[in-house]
Amino acid sequence: MPSANAANRLMKHYLGTARTLPWRAAPGTNAPDPYRVWLSEVMLQQTTVTTVTPRFNRFIERWPTIEDLAAASDKSILSEWAGLGYYARARNLIACAREIAARGSLPNTAEELRKLPGVGEYTSAAVAAIAFGERVLPVDTNIRRVAARLFAMEQPTDSQVRDVMTPLIPTDRAGDFAQALMDLGATICRPAKPLCSRCPLAPDCTAFALGQPELFPRPKARKHRPHRHGTAWWTRRGDHLWLVRRPDHGILGGMAALPGPDWTDTPHPHGPALARIRHVFTHFSLDLDLVSASEPVGDGWWHPVDDIDSAGLPTLYLKAARAALATPLFDAAA
């Protein structure tokens, strides 16, 4: 059974190695800045540190305070988010920033943070622990895996993880403890080929004692990924391209896009396809045929075609636009 001694070894290991997220401190300090912690935690939902770091830095450079973010237009924030995925996060981020700015500051407890849009069990606990030192444990994939191995639990619920791990939280270091566990999960207690020989918790770890750390937690059953089909229209007028905004809900909700009909399970007829983009989403893959059109469709706007990277297009449509522009005959014919 892990003891306070185990927590001490974990903390010493963490503080003795390079911490992964130094950019969350307020400028010129070591203290985590609540705005930066909240923004980064939302970005980090199901997204790697490598992906988030440069995007976070751009957000902070453009909107240094939450008041700046709250005052920004929906369009500018969605555009800055383009390419990061899970776009409901961006829509919730906008609503959340305005709510926080209206009330004056971030709530400083997990219970109050949990009421904000886009802030769930994990994020509320992460911000409360890291930014405000509340003695709570955010349970993410890393911490769930570390706890599962430490206690040899095959399919622990988040509640079970909290029950066994919360007693180990150091009184004055809740934020560092959570980050230490997440760091451990990311670098040592990895899903495959964990580096148990370097792990400060190995002496306490039941799965290690059993000689089978990779059996915990048990992997989830995988689902089949269906294939779908779509058409998008490439509409040029001089140096400009016709873009539209997708509906607020559903896939790529609220994002800029090339116009086109709803995607379907089977291919549907259209004129000659001059490019085909294959794109893989979480729950299906898509073949998107690009077809030239002469007249704009839907409620949209003309965007300079030589500045396509600034259009705020999600990756699917950015890939499509780049394919079109790389096909000179197609582009000229449009």
Add this chain to the structure above:
DNA sequence: GATGCGTGGAC
């Protein structure tokens, strides 16, 4: 509890 929701890197 199950499902929908992006993207890119590792292997």
Add this chain to the structure above:
DNA sequence: TGTCCAAGCAT
């Protein structure tokens, strides 16, 4: 190439 995986949330 395909598969797995990632500091989850809303419904």
